[in-house]
Amino acid sequence: MKKTEAKEFKSMLVTLRARLRGDVSALADAALGMTRSESSGDLSRMPIHMADMGTDAFEQEFTLSLMEHDGTTLDQIEAALERIEGGLYGVCIECQAKIPKTRLQVLPQTPHCVKCAEKQPSR
Numbered sequence: 001m002k003k004t005e006a007k008e009f010k011s012m013l014v015t016l017r018a019r020l021r022g023d024v025s026a027l028a029d030a031a032l033g034m035t036r037s038e039s040s041g042d043l044s045r046m047p048i049h050m051a052d053m054g055t056d057a058f059e060q061e062f063t064l065s066l067m068e069h070d071g072t073t074l075d076q077i078e079a080a081l082e083r084i085e086g087g088l089y090g091v092c093i094e095c096q097a098k099i100p101k102t103r104l105q106v107l108p109q110t111p112h113c114v115k116c117a118e119k120q121p122s123r
Contacts (some may be wrong), residue, residue: 001090012108017077076109
């Protein structure tokens with residue numbers, strides 16, 4: 001890959017990393033933040049309805065799941081930036097084939113060509 005192309009992908013990855021870091025921080029605040037009653041200003045000691053407690057638990061678990069996914073993507077972005085620095089960006093880590101630029105434009109952090117990505121276990 002040419003240096004100018006690598007520079008463009010590096011810029012794209014750095015921007016994506018910054019956005020995801022902000023998202024993860026916001027999600028952490030939401031997951032670890034106030035309960036529904038506290039956020040609505042209800043500071044009474046009366047217990048909330050069990051259905052509300054279930055909804056709160058579901059929303060917290062969903063938010064934590066999103067954080068985990070974003071964390072995985074951040075790890076992939078860091079690895080892609082390292083591949084750029086090492087001159088290996090755009091090369092599949094499995095078969096060493098070139099990864100098409102159209103794929104990299106959609107998933108700039110991907111370490112696999114389409115063929116090898118299809119072989120990967122889905123999460």
